[in-house]
Amino acid sequence: MTVTDRVEQVFIRPDGKEKVTGAGRYTADLNLTGQAHAAFRFADHPHARITRIDTATARAMPGVFAVITHVDVPEIRYGGMVSDRHLFAHDVVRWEGDVVAAVAARTPELARAAAAAIEVDYEVLDPLPDFVANAEPGAPLVHADWQSYGGSRSMGRDGNILGRSTIVKGDADAAMATADVVVRGTYRADASQGAPIEPRAVIAQWTGDKVTVWTSTQVPFAARDGVAHTLGIPQSAVRVIVPLLGGGFGSKCDFHFEGHIAALARAARRPVKLVFSRREEFIAPDHRREGMLIELETGVMRDGRIVARRGRLTLDGGAYCGEGGFFAQMAAMHACGPYVLENVNVESRLVYSTNQPSASVRAPTAPQTCWALEQHMDAIAAAIGLDGAELRRRTLIEAGAVGPAGQVFGEVGAKQALEAALELIGYDDYLRGELPDDEAIGIACGWWPSMASPSGAYVKLNGDGTGVIITGAQECGSGAVMGLPLLAAAELGMRPEDFTLHYQDTDSGPWDMGASGSQTTFNNGRAVIEAAREVRAQLLELASQQLEIDAAELELADGVVRAAGSPDVAVSIADLAGSGTPLLGKGSGELPENPPGETSSCVGVLGMETFLAPQLITHAARVKVDRQTGVVRVMEFAAAHDSGVILNRIGADGQVYGGVLMGIGQALSEATWFDEQGRQRNPGLLDYKLQTASDAPPIHIRWIEIDTPNAGPRGSKGVGEPPSVPTPGAIANGIAKVIGRPVHELPMTAERVWSVAVDSLGLEWIDTSGKDPSA
Amino acid sequence: MSVSITVTVNGITYPLDVDPHASLLHTVRDQVGLTGAKEGCDDSECGACMMLVDGRPTNACSYLAVQADGARVITVEGLAEQDGAGERLSALQRAMLSRGGVQCGFCTPGMLISATALLERTPHPSEDEIRVALSGNLCRCTGYDGIVKAVAAVADGTA
Numbered sequence: 001m002t003v004t005d006r007v008e009q010v011f012i013r014p015d016g017k018e019k020v021t022g023a024g025r026y027t028a029d030l031n032l033t034g035q036a037h038a039a040f041r042f043a044d045h046p047h048a049r050i051t052r053i054d055t056a057t058a059r060a061m062p063g064v065f066a067v068i069t070h071v072d073v074p075e076i077r078y079g080g081m082v083s084d085r086h087l088f089a090h091d092v093v094r095w096e097g098d099v100v101a102a103v104a105a106r107t108p109e110l111a112r113a114a115a116a117a118i119e120v121d122y123e124v125l126d127p128l129p130d131f132v133a134n135a136e137p138g139a140p141l142v143h144a145d146w147q148s149y150g151g152s153r154s155m156g157r158d159g160n161i162l163g164r165s166t167i168v169k170g171d172a173d174a175a176m177a178t179a180d181v182v183v184r185g186t187y188r189a190d191a192s193q194g195a196p197i198e199p200r201a202v203i204a205q206w207t208g209d210k211v212t213v214w215t216s217t218q219v220p221f222a223a224r225d226g227v228a229h230t231l232g233i234p235q236s237a238v239r240v241i242v243p244l245l246g247g248g249f250g251s252k253c254d255f256h257f258e259g260h261i262a263a264l265a266r267a268a269r270r271p272v273k274l275v276f277s278r279r280e281e282f283i284a285p286d287h288r289r290e291g292m293l294i295e296l297e298t299g300v301m302r303d304g305r306i307v308a309r310r311g312r313l314t315l316d317g318g319a320y321c322g323e324g325g326f327f328a329q330m331a332a333m334h335a336c337g338p339y340v341l342e343n344v345n346v347e348s349r350l351v352y353s354t355n356q357p358s359a360s361v362r363a364p365t366a367p368q369t370c371w372a373l374e375q376h377m378d379a380i381a382a383a384i385g386l387d388g389a390e391l392r393r394r395t396l397i398e399a400g401a402v403g404p405a406g407q408v409f410g411e412v413g414a415k416q417a418l419e420a421a422l423e424l425i426g427y428d429d430y431l432r433g434e435l436p437d438d439e440a441i442g443i444a445c446g447w448w449p450s451m452a453s454p455s456g457a458y459v460k461l462n463g464d465g466t467g468v469i470i471t472g473a474q475e476c477g478s479g480a481v482m483g484l485p486l487l488a489a490a491e492l493g494m495r496p497e498d499f500t501l502h503y504q505d506t507d508s509g510p511w512d513m514g515a516s517g518s519q520t521t522f523n524n525g526r527a528v529i530e531a532a533r534e535v536r537a538q539l540l541e542l543a544s545q546q547l548e549i550d551a552a553e554l555e556l557a558d559g560v561v562r563a564a565g566s567p568d569v570a571v572s573i574a575d576l577a578g579s580g581t582p583l584l585g586k587g588s589g590e591l592p593e594n595p596p597g598e599t600s601s602c603v604g605v606l607g608m609e610t611f612l613a614p615q616l617i618t619h620a621a622r623v624k625v626d627r628q629t630g631v632v633r634v635m636e637f638a639a640a641h642d643s644g645v646i647l648n649r650i651g652a653d654g655q656v657y658g659g660v661l662m663g664i665g666q667a668l669s670e671a672t673w674f675d676e677q678g679r680q681r682n683p684g685l686l687d688y689k690l691q692t693a694s695d696a697p698p699i700h701i702r703w704i705e706i707d708t709p710n711a712g713p714r715g716s717k718g719v720g721e722p723p724s725v726p727t728p729g730a731i732a733n734g735i736a737k738v739i740g741r742p743v744h745e746l747p748m749t750a751e752r753v754w755s756v757a758v759d760s761l762g763l764e765w766i767d768t769s770g771k772d773p774s775a
Numbered sequence: 776m777s778v779s780i781t782v783t784v785n786g787i788t789y790p791l792d793v794d795p796h797a798s799l800l801h802t803v804r805d806q807v808g809l810t811g812a813k814e815g816c817d818d819s820e821c822g823a824c825m826m827l828v829d830g831r832p833t834n835a836c837s838y839l840a841v842q843a844d845g846a847r848v849i850t851v852e853g854l855a856e857q858d859g860a861g862e863r864l865s866a867l868q869r870a871m872l873s874r875g876g877v878q879c880g881f882c883t884p885g886m887l888i889s890a891t892a893l894l895e896r897t898p899h900p901s902e903d904e905i906r907v908a909l910s911g912n913l914c915r916c917t918g919y920d921g922i923v924k925a926v927a928a929v930a931d932g933t934a
Contacts, residue, residue, distance in 0.1 A: 012872050019880030020868040022811020022851035026881065029810035197815045197823055197915050198881040246813070246881030247915050278816040477879025477916050650875045650921075657918030658878065685820035685913065693909040693919040 011648050013482040014501060015244065015475070026244045027201035027216045028275045035203070036065045036104040038264055038274035039111035041118050042284065043093035043100060046129070046678040047354040048122035050089060055101065058114040063106035066267035067114065073263050074232045078255070081325025082162055083150040084143055085286075087230050087259050092125070094142060094319035094354050096679050097284040102260050104268035108275070129678035131316035131353040132293050134160040142319060142352035155325055155350075155604045162317055163350035165329035165604030167336060167404050170343035172299075175308035179299025183380045187294040187372035189746040190671035191316065194288070194361040195690060198246020199281040204262040205271035211262045212239045218248040218476050219255075219514030222323075224506045226255025227262050238262070242504035245515075248476045249662065250360035251287040253516045254323045282683030283356065288672060290327070290350075290358035290365065291316040294372035296335065300380050304394040309404075311335040311346040313369065318357035324350065327358075327365050329608045334369035334725075336404040337377075338414050338447040338616055339395045344404045348604075355678045360516060362659065363448060363721035367666055367728050368746060374444035374729030375742050388733065389427060392418055392445055392618075405609035406598025410709035413642025414616040418445060420702040424638035425620035438627065439635065442733030443620045444726035449611035450710075450717050451517035452592045456510025457527040459488055459535050461583040465559065465574025467494065469531075470502045472509030473524035478720050479651040480520035484528045486648060487713055491532035492539070493556030494573065510588070518615075518718025521647065523589075525713035530587025538583050542576045592710045613711045615718055616642040616704075619660070619726040622697075623734035630754025632735055634664055634697045641722055642704040645715035649703075656701050656723045663727025665691045671747045780844035784809065785853030793840040800824045800835035802843075803850060811851035811884045815913070822912035825885035826850050832892040834911075851884035854891060867891060870925035870934035878916035886912045890926045899930050 018024035055067040070090035077083040089098045101118050105111035128134055128142055142160055143149070155163035176182060203214040211233075217223045220240040228235045240258065257274060265272040276284065292315050299308035313331045317324060332348035381391035396414040403409060421443065422428070430441045458470040469488055475481035485499035502508055512524060536556060543561035544551040547569060555564045562570035577583055597610040622636040639656050646652045669689035673681040682688045711717055728746060736742040739757040777792040782799075784807050793802050798817075803826070804810050812835055815821035819834040826835045827849035855862040864872075867890055871877050876886075886909065893900055893908040900908065905926045906919070914922065928934040 013877065015880070016872040016877055017862075017864065019877050019883050020851075020864060020871050020887065021855050021862055022809070022884050024880060025810065026813070028814070029804075195915060196879070196881070197821055197913055198813070198879070199815065244881075245879060247879040249915060275814075278818065278820075477881075479878060654875045654878055654917055654921060657875075657920040658914075658916045659918075661918035662915065684818065685816050686818065690913050690915065692913065693906040693923060696906070696919045699918065699920065 011483065011486060011496060011650060013479050014485065015482060024244045026198060026246050027203060027214050030203055030214055030243060032203065032205055032271040035271040035273050036106065036268050037108040037111045038261055038272050039103050039108065039115040040099050041101040041115040041120065043089065043096055043098040044120060045093065045122055045124050046096045047094060047125040047127045049092050049125060050100070050120060051123055052121040053101065054119040057119065058103060058117040061110065061114045061117060063110040064103060064114045065270060066104045066264060067101060067118065068264055068267050069101045072267060073230065076230050076232060077149060078226060078230055079151060079321045080323040081152045081155055082146065082321040084146060085320045087263065095356055097356055099260060102264045104264050104270065104272045127677045128354045129674055129676065131291065131351045132314050134353050135314055135349055135351045142354060154606065155328065160352040161349050162321055162352055163325045163328035163604060165332050165348045166602050167332045167344055167346045167609060168601035169341070169404050169406065172308040172310050172343040172345035175343040176299040176310065179307050180302045181383045182297060182299045183376065183383050184297045185372070185376045185379055185744065187375065187744045189292045189294065189368035189371065191291040191358065192289040192666050192670045193282060193672055193688065194249035194251025195688065196247030196249055196251060199276040199278055200252060200256065201275045202257050202261040203271060203273045204265040206266055210237045210239065211265065212241065213258045213262055214241050214243055215258050216245055216252060217242055218245065218252040218474055218516055220474055220504060220506050221472065221511050222514060223255050223258045227259045230259040231263060240506045242474060245476050248515060249362045250364065250516065251285055253360045253514065254287065256285055278685060279683045282688065283680050286320055286322045286357035287359045287361065288356055289361045289368070292368045294335065294369060296372060296376045298376065298380055300384055302384050304384065304386055304391050306339060306341050306395055308343045309336060309341045309346065313348040315348065315350045315365065316355055316358055317350040317352055318355045319352065320357045322357050322359040324359040326606045326608060329604055329606050331365035331369050333404065333608055334366045335373055337370065337373050338397050338445055340397055340401050341404055355674055356680070362662060363724045366446065366448065366725045367663060370444060370446040370725050371728040371732055371746055374726060375732050375736065378733050378736065379742065387431065389418065389422055389443055396445060403610060405602060407595045407610040411706055412614060412616050413704035413706045414445065416704045417616050417618040417640040417642050420640035420704060421618035421620040421638045424640065424700040424702055425622060425636065427620065438738060439622060439624045440734045440737035441620055441622050442730045442735065442737060443618060444729030444733060446617045446725035447611065448518065448615045448718065448722045448725055449608065450522050450613035450615070450712065451519040452594065452612055453513045453519055453523045454588060454591060455512050455523035455527045456586065456588040457524060457531045459528065459531040459585045461535060461577040463578040465572065465577045467499045468502055469499050469528060470508055471524055471528065472512035473520050474504055474512065474515040476515035478515070478655060483521065483648045483651055484525065487525050487528050488532040491529055491536055494559055518720040521716055522712035522718055526589035527587045529713055530589045531585040534585025534587060535583050539573060539576055542579065542581060543571050546571050613644065613708050613717050615722045617722045617726050619730040621730040621734050623731055623738065625735055625738040625753065627739060627757045630750035630757060632668055632748065632753055634731060637697050637699045639699060639723060640702040640704060642706060643719045643722065644708045644711045644717035645705050646703045647714060647716050652703070652719045653701055655719045657699055659723025660699050660727050661691050661696050663724045664731065666747060667728035667731040668747055778841050780841055782843050782846060782848055784848045785850060795841060797840045798836050799826065799838045799840050799843050802840040803835065809850050809852050813881055813884060815881065822885040822889065823882050825888040825912065827888055827892060832889050851887050854887055866929045866934040867894070867925065870928045871922065874925040874928060875921035876917060876925040882912055882914040886914065886922055893926065894929060902927060
């Protein structure tokens with residue numbers, strides 16, 4: 001595929017009208033006749049042994065239909081790499097969001113009152129919120145008997161370390177000793193949240209032995225499989241439907257509360273509806289960005305050649321594995337970054353704690369790790385007297401470069417993205433000293449892999465020549481599913497608006513991994529194209545018979561099948577579709593394979609050690625820092641991305657605008673502060689600060705469209721997650737240039753920036769250790 | 776104990792019996808049956824619930840239904856015009872789509888209400904005025920870029 005194959009259209013999303021008129025239905029907008037309302041009883045302590053649960057008082061309350069606990073569901077554990085969790089806690093609660101019981105009642109208020117009336121006695125255990133301490137040998141275990149749990153052992157089970165992964169290339173120790181300069185840095189990132197504006201909602205209704213679940217999930221098939229597994233029923237007995245989804249950003253990936261509500265509806269013998277409050281949306285999902293301790297050491301020669309990288313990453317996995325087990329390896333790759341490294345030894349450990357579990361949030365592990373690495377890169381550049389851009393210019397990967405696990409890269413736009421971002425932000429003017437002394441430009445580079453996953457779609461034509469795309473892919477708001485008609489239409493010579501979409505229903509669409517991994521266009525796009533090609537072949541055969549022309553001489557365009565070179569010899573697709581012959585295609589396409597690597601020295605190898613069709617990114621931020629207060633404002637931002645060929649500019653740009661602003665939030669204002677017990681101190685939007693319209697800087701975007709080996713449909717890669725990756729790092733490097741020293745804690749709040757600025761000015765240090773940074 | 780009130784929503788008058796503590800948001804969603812306005816926080820932090828109450832943009836989650844007795848309320852469902860062919864989108868609604876101001880759509884109803892109120896008050900706002908006017912409406916998807924461009928396009932007649 002070449003760049004000339006791109007679909008040049010500004011595309012109005014098919015779900016747009018219902019969204020601007022208020023007619024669109026999200027899960028919380030649905031109500032079923034006779035429905036009851038659900039409330040959970042969450043753990044009363046972050047870490048405690050349950051000694052007694054008495055639901056009698058709650059059950060006796062007027063208007064209460066059902067109260068259920070662990071005794072009302074099968075004793076089945078679930079989880080990703082480690083099956084470490086039950087729907088309802090029955091021995092030990094391990095974080096404040098552990099669900100102890102659920103109530104169905106006539107109103108939400110009654111349900112909450114009954115949940116509060118359940119009597120639960122505990123033997124309180126010491127909380128284990130310090131994930132770094134938990135990684136030490138001999139530390140008390142969060143899961144005392146987890147060696148007996150089911151799941152995978154490919155990431156090791158050592159102490160509290162639920163995932164250990166290393167990237168090893170050459171001999172980093174020996175090479176480090178030969179370096180001209182060795183630079184070390186330690187960086188600490190706080191937890192943060194996906195924080196979609198829609199709090200999640202789930203409705204379950206049983207009809208006979210089958211349950212239908214309407215839920216705000218990014219991954220309907222994972223939700224279906226979770227209900228079937230935890231309730232011990234076949235997948236055919238569970239239908240998951242996703243109404244409009246009000247954002248997810250990764251936090252609505254994985255199976256969450258669908259099993260609880262299905263079990264509750266069965267007990268209540270009524271449909272049951274759960275709608276989370278904002279507070280619950282913060283504390284209850286087993287999903288947030290992991291806090292991290294990032295230790296990096298790099299050996300470099302005077303000319304910028306990086307001869308050795310050592311690193312140790314410690315990630316807070318929280319109380320349960322969820323889907324996050326493989327994140328240790330992802331983080332290790334981001335600690336290498338898109339650079340030529342001659343020798344590498346990076347160890348990454350995902351560690352249990354009694355904090356909220358962490359799992360995917362938009363580019364999981366990457367923004368924090370990249371934030372640390374890119375500050376480290378600026379420190380390396382300073383140590384050898386190079387400008388940071390020049391060091392990156394010399395060390396970014398290009399075609400033929402060998403990756404940290406032996407992958408040989410094909411064509412990549414890393415260096416083009418760097419130069420484009422520098423140009424967009426006016427970096428040369430900055431180097432000439434043309435900015436005020438309270439402003440500076442920071443840059444950061446990053447990368448993200450394309451994710452190959454099985455996916456499927458059907459395309460069928462209606463009798464009037466319009467069509468339906470039936471897909472298992474999930475629309476999370478990004479527009480990826482909304483863009484699928486562009487691909488089908490191009491194959492069939494039809495208009496995108498000729499198609500409707502049937503999606504987000506596990507009983508109709510083929511299995512799909514869901515709205516995660518920036519992979520919908522990459523994988524489901526491939527499936528839709530193949531399904532459309534089947535229909536195309538059917539249309540050509542019908543037209544060939546009718547026109548008495550060999551199919552090879554025919555083409556599809558403008559809603560007709562016509563003779564190539566003789567456009568008047570034609571039959572309309574509507575006539576063919578109305579002829580009574582079913583026009584129905586199915587597709588999944590050939591799954592691309594990850595490029596080969598050399599991993600014989602690595603452990604915890606899960607397929608992330610090489611990057612299929614990598615996306616390369618450079619971000620540049622012009623920041624203004626008030627040295628007196630530590631307040632940082634991002635004045636201007638440039639984002640240059642190699643995401644392959646861009647299929648839908650308005651959609652792709654929208655991912656950058658949104659992802660960059662989310663990254664600015666993570667850089668400056670967003671953190672979940674845990675108290676010493678592991679309880680969230682700021683589970684609300686007043687104290688967990690999202691960026692507003694007034695905070696958002698102008699963002700300049702440049703797409704580096706190159707031909708990528710093994711790219712997705714029409715040369716495309718992913719666009720959803722990369723914009724989050726280097727944003728905090730670019731801002732950090734700008735801040736450091738203004739105040740003269742780096743800030744090694746994320747987010748870089750005003751107090752943290754001020755503390756470093758004061759220190760760099762040689763003024764009296766005010767010790768804030770041991771105090772809450774948000775106070 | 777319930778209280779009888781009369782509220783006019785999008786031009787239709789509804790006599791309603793409401794609990795004294797019922798919010799305008801829950802009343803409009805559950806009793807009037809218009810679910811366009813959303814509950815994102817129940818705390819006036821996100822703006823997804825916004826309605827015009829006698830012309831003023833209001834966080835309906837934090838406004839009691841009894842306070843709206845006798846008021847004229849406009850929700851997102853009242854922004855498009857209705858004719859024989861169905862709904863005709865307002866210039867602002869069209870611009871939100873063409874400028875990429877809509878992704879997941881959950882903040883969109885409140886965003887449209889805030890922007891409508893701004894344009895009625897200040898037909899030709901500066902970009903800063905637009906951004907300040909929308910600062911009570913959180914959007915996690917768009918980075919606000921397409922939304923601000925949509926409002927600006929309506930203001931300068933290029934929507």
